[in-house]
Amino acid sequence: xxxxxxxxxxxxxxxxxxxxxxxxxxxxxxxxxxxxxxxxxxxxxxxxxxxxxxxxxxxxxxxxxxxxxxxxxxxxxxxxxxxxxxxxxxxxxxxxxxxxxxxxxxxxxxxxxxxxxxxxxxxxxxxxxxxxxxxxxxxxxxxxxxxxxxxxxxxxxxxxxxxxxxxxxxxxxxxxxxxxxxxxxxxxxxxxxxxxxxxxxxxxxxxxxxxxxxxxxxxxxxxxxxxxxxxxxxxxxxxxxxxxxxx
Amino acid sequence: xxxxxxxxxxxxxxxxxxxxxxxxxxxxxxxxxxxxxxxxxxxxxxxxxxxxxxxxxxxxxxxxxxxxxxxxxxxxxxxxxxxxxxxxxxxxxxxxxxxxxxxxxxxxxxxxxxxxxxxxxxxxxxxxxxxxxxxxxxxxxxxxxxxxxxxxxxxxxxxxxxxxxxxxxxxxxxxxxxxxxxxxxxxxxxxxxxxxxxxxxxxxxxxxxxxxxxxxxxxxxxxxxxxxxxxxxxxxxxxxxxxxxxx
Amino acid sequence: xxxxxxxxxxxxxxxxxxxxxxxxxxxxxxxxxxxxxxxxxxxxxxxxxxxxxxxxxxxxxxxxxxxxxxxxxxxxxxxxxxxxxxxxxxxxxxxxxxxxxxxxxxxxxxxxxxxxxxxxxxxxxxxxxxxxxxxxxxxxxxxxxxxxxxxxxxxxxxxxxxxxxxxxxxxxxxxxxxxxxxxxxxxxxxxxxxxxxxxxxxxxxxxxxxxxxxxxxxxxxxxxxxxxxxxxxxxxxxxxxxxxxxx
Amino acid sequence: xxxxxxxxxxxxxxxxxxxxxxxxxxxxxxxxxxxxxxxxxxxxxxxxxxxxxxxxxxxxxxxxxxxxxxxxxxxxxxxxxxxxxxxxxxxxxxxxxxxxxxxxxxxxxxxxxxxxxxxxxxxxxxxxxxxxxxxxxxxxxxxxxxxxxxxxxxxxxxxxxxxxxxxxxxxxxxxxxxxxxxxxxxxxxxxxxxxxxxxxxxxxxxxxxxxxxxxxxxxxxxxxxxxxxxxxxxxxxxxxxxxxxxx
Numbered sequence: 001x002x003x004x005x006x007x008x009x010x011x012x013x014x015x016x017x018x019x020x021x022x023x024x025x026x027x028x029x030x031x032x033x034x035x036x037x038x039x040x041x042x043x044x045x046x047x048x049x050x051x052x053x054x055x056x057x058x059x060x061x062x063x064x065x066x067x068x069x070x071x072x073x074x075x076x077x078x079x080x081x082x083x084x085x086x087x088x089x090x091x092x093x094x095x096x097x098x099x100x101x102x103x104x105x106x107x108x109x110x111x112x113x114x115x116x117x118x119x120x121x122x123x124x125x126x127x128x129x130x131x132x133x134x135x136x137x138x139x140x141x142x143x144x145x146x147x148x149x150x151x152x153x154x155x156x157x158x159x160x161x162x163x164x165x166x167x168x169x170x171x172x173x174x175x176x177x178x179x180x181x182x183x184x185x186x187x188x189x190x191x192x193x194x195x196x197x198x199x200x201x202x203x204x205x206x207x208x209x210x211x212x213x214x215x216x217x218x219x220x221x222x223x224x225x226x227x228x229x230x231x232x233x234x235x236x237x238x239x240x241x242x243x244x245x246x247x
Numbered sequence: 248x249x250x251x252x253x254x255x256x257x258x259x260x261x262x263x264x265x266x267x268x269x270x271x272x273x274x275x276x277x278x279x280x281x282x283x284x285x286x287x288x289x290x291x292x293x294x295x296x297x298x299x300x301x302x303x304x305x306x307x308x309x310x311x312x313x314x315x316x317x318x319x320x321x322x323x324x325x326x327x328x329x330x331x332x333x334x335x336x337x338x339x340x341x342x343x344x345x346x347x348x349x350x351x352x353x354x355x356x357x358x359x360x361x362x363x364x365x366x367x368x369x370x371x372x373x374x375x376x377x378x379x380x381x382x383x384x385x386x387x388x389x390x391x392x393x394x395x396x397x398x399x400x401x402x403x404x405x406x407x408x409x410x411x412x413x414x415x416x417x418x419x420x421x422x423x424x425x426x427x428x429x430x431x432x433x434x435x436x437x438x439x440x441x442x443x444x445x446x447x448x449x450x451x452x453x454x455x456x457x458x459x460x461x462x463x464x465x466x467x468x469x470x471x472x473x474x475x476x477x478x479x480x481x482x483x484x485x486x487x488x489x490x491x492x493x494x
Numbered sequence: 495x496x497x498x499x500x501x502x503x504x505x506x507x508x509x510x511x512x513x514x515x516x517x518x519x520x521x522x523x524x525x526x527x528x529x530x531x532x533x534x535x536x537x538x539x540x541x542x543x544x545x546x547x548x549x550x551x552x553x554x555x556x557x558x559x560x561x562x563x564x565x566x567x568x569x570x571x572x573x574x575x576x577x578x579x580x581x582x583x584x585x586x587x588x589x590x591x592x593x594x595x596x597x598x599x600x601x602x603x604x605x606x607x608x609x610x611x612x613x614x615x616x617x618x619x620x621x622x623x624x625x626x627x628x629x630x631x632x633x634x635x636x637x638x639x640x641x642x643x644x645x646x647x648x649x650x651x652x653x654x655x656x657x658x659x660x661x662x663x664x665x666x667x668x669x670x671x672x673x674x675x676x677x678x679x680x681x682x683x684x685x686x687x688x689x690x691x692x693x694x695x696x697x698x699x700x701x702x703x704x705x706x707x708x709x710x711x712x713x714x715x716x717x718x719x720x721x722x723x724x725x726x727x728x729x730x731x732x733x734x735x736x737x738x739x740x741x
Numbered sequence: 742x743x744x745x746x747x748x749x750x751x752x753x754x755x756x757x758x759x760x761x762x763x764x765x766x767x768x769x770x771x772x773x774x775x776x777x778x779x780x781x782x783x784x785x786x787x788x789x790x791x792x793x794x795x796x797x798x799x800x801x802x803x804x805x806x807x808x809x810x811x812x813x814x815x816x817x818x819x820x821x822x823x824x825x826x827x828x829x830x831x832x833x834x835x836x837x838x839x840x841x842x843x844x845x846x847x848x849x850x851x852x853x854x855x856x857x858x859x860x861x862x863x864x865x866x867x868x869x870x871x872x873x874x875x876x877x878x879x880x881x882x883x884x885x886x887x888x889x890x891x892x893x894x895x896x897x898x899x900x901x902x903x904x905x906x907x908x909x910x911x912x913x914x915x916x917x918x919x920x921x922x923x924x925x926x927x928x929x930x931x932x933x934x935x936x937x938x939x940x941x942x943x944x945x946x947x948x949x950x951x952x953x954x955x956x957x958x959x960x961x962x963x964x965x966x967x968x969x970x971x972x973x974x975x976x977x978x979x980x981x982x983x984x985x986x987x988x
Contacts, residue, residue, distance in 0.1 A: 092363055092408065094878050114359040115435050116339055118480035130671045130982060132652045137835050137931030139966040146653060146973060147982060158626045158665065159478065159640060161339065161436050166411055166907060171652065171675070173667040176485045177624045181665070188362050189408050190878030225880040231406065232887060233365035238423045241871060241888060341631050377735060377918045379899045384588050384684030386719040393726060393900060394735060405873045405912065406887060413660060418899065418922070420914040424871045428912070437631030472633040479640060488624060488641060586857055586902065608853040609929050610833055612974035651977065655833065655930055660905055670979045682856050683902055725900065727859035732917045 003044045004223045007065040011072040012049035014201045021201045036212045062090050067222045073102040092189030096222025101199035120157035128175045129153040135169040140217045148210040154200035156180045194218045250291045251470040254312040258319040259296035261448045268448045283459045309337050314469045320349040339436030343469025348446035359435050367404035375422045376400040382416040387464045395457040401447035403427045441465045497538045498717040501559040505566040506543035508695045515695045530706045556584050561716045567596040586683030590716025595693035614651035622669045623647040629663040634711045642704040648694035650674045688712045744785045745964040748806040752813040753790035755942045762942045777953045803831050808963045814843040833930030837963025842940035853929050861898035869916045870894040876910040881958045889951040895941035897921045935959045
């Protein structure tokens, strides 16, 4: 199998403007993730950020991406609608999409979900997150124990306004008593989508080995199985189904 | 229980411009459906059409609708985005939505699904549709045998590009050999959504007793269970959960 | 609509043998639930217990039950297989089943799920359960705020070995940090199934107004929509589908 | 990755007792499937049949199988319950299970589904099956066009009494007008399950390239992702979650 072509997209403004975030992710969250994934020969990696031309997501990049990883937080509105349209079409055509943490409010995720994607939240220095596996045989939990702990994270709480997922593989509890469906999957068109909750920019979450492992597993699982030809809709004359199957 | 407030929405242009459609639905598809539902005291009915002011869907109407039934075909693009936004918010807040036939391509359905909602199709005078029940205990199939036949209908064929439904209650076969998931349900926010396939304007489908029964059942099933207060998101201080539950 | 015929089944041994349980439920958990449901004219109520003849579930009772509520804990093995077969057939035929707390290990629930139904657990005097609504528009949450608190409950923790539910309407967190999918629904044949977690016998959980409300809502939601004739399988000659539909 | 250890199980009585079946599958359906899978180095193959000691499924074989493929038809009752228990435990522990055609009535499938698994059927020399892909991006449809045709097959018709699947990847229509969900997936415990409809013994279905491709794809997709340690249930003391995660 050829390597999976992964594009790591990051808003990348906190890292440039907030010293406390830059201290944790000096080269940006996207490069932290790239450093991890680059240890495997199964991936070819590319990055893009909000302030790149076309956000680093020109047609050639999107068309050659098998999996897109998305982190955004405070500047979702700055993402151009034309780029969202492009990514949306590509997901329906089969590209996998991994949506991280505060990207629950990104335009592309809301477009794909059809809901507000809203939730409860709290930033608190003493918030501990415990993540529990709720689908033991799913490839995304490979190598992960039945739970893992993030000593400091932002709280996200239910109700999380997303469509009923096809699979809930992770549920979190927080010190304050809230719960959250932290790992979920959906399909839209030929494309698979994973939402993975942890990753507030002010904590070293993307240096955690369990978090990195789940991201790596998710990217593998999101690698598309291409339909043998483009999805094909529209008018059909009676009898067309008897044409030979080019399988 | 107070009656369910049902708004029946119809593009209502075929009926005014095509004599052969007017012959089947002289007062429009919306009024044909209203005539059926008006036999029950459980509903209060209202109608709206594309060429009404605000498409008959001003804020007062939408806010006072418990269930919205939507038929559209050739003029989806003429529905104003602001009205689609209004209906979308109302569905997330709990209003039920019944999407009929060619409304698979309506703006509101595509917004809620997040996919292209595309499909294969054929209009053929000799196309017979057989509808098979695939969820025997669902309230939507109440009074319906294990299958029913529509002697003349338009063909819709898979792949139908919608998210995996929460329930597939009906699958059709067509004379040409195609199949279609003709009855499906989803939830978005607090609102339930039903897609029900039959209903091409050039056939008397909405006079069929099985079709009318499913529409009536669907409207009942879509009647919202209101949350005790509006859905509530956003920031929470530690300890807020200990406040008394006003249930 | 005729009233829903509800049978409340309880193992009813703790209440007879443990004074501390009898102090909370002097006439048994089944009668506590019956007292609540009897306030509505929508139900006709019957009870059965393990030590009744045929466990109180003879064929006439089972055949005339629309919804069966099941509480069991330490004596699942004493339920006769023939009775389990009878209840199983009746569920597939459309009877609703509400499975409470430790009945996760009942024979009938394991038969319907096809899994071990195992979980983590802890009894601890200082365990608080917070139950969070994760499906805001579901009829089962009617009248329930976005969360409610049970100050003392047994802990159940994930992974809970049940099939992916059709709907997860409630997720709990516990003081010890665990989480649990506390409200779930499935369909088997024409019958609907609800699992609702709270209800350890040593706590007054079934006197809690939120718990009672959910049980009442669940019984209403589980009330069957009968197929117009019994589910019908087996051999079919070509052309049988053209026989008139008796809908 | 080490090869997937596949066990192909077949009732293997039709092939020995009916010349017309032996003409199509001289060495049995299991060996026909083995011949196809043996072309890939990704599998190590083993076979078992009903009349082998312990049906060819002794503990050593089951414990060393990653995926089990099951074909049975007329002699489901002859499969020993102890063997069914063994296979059931192994599926919950992560082994994939591919259930073919008339094995819808096998003890192991009924045990895992919790339903009757009944359906409508007809054997007719002029029955054509058209199989339609309803999940374009699923790995199981890799290399398969949007439909394929089996010129002669047994008819299976809805309602098929199985739990709502996690994914319906294939729906069939038949010449007689019936439809059937021919490709479905479920999870039970850590194990994945696929049902794939085609394969009546009197037709050369298992020589069809599309059918063989789907079986091969399904076996790959069913290959387990092992939890890092056995699924772990039962009593937990407060504070156990703080022990280091051995991930």
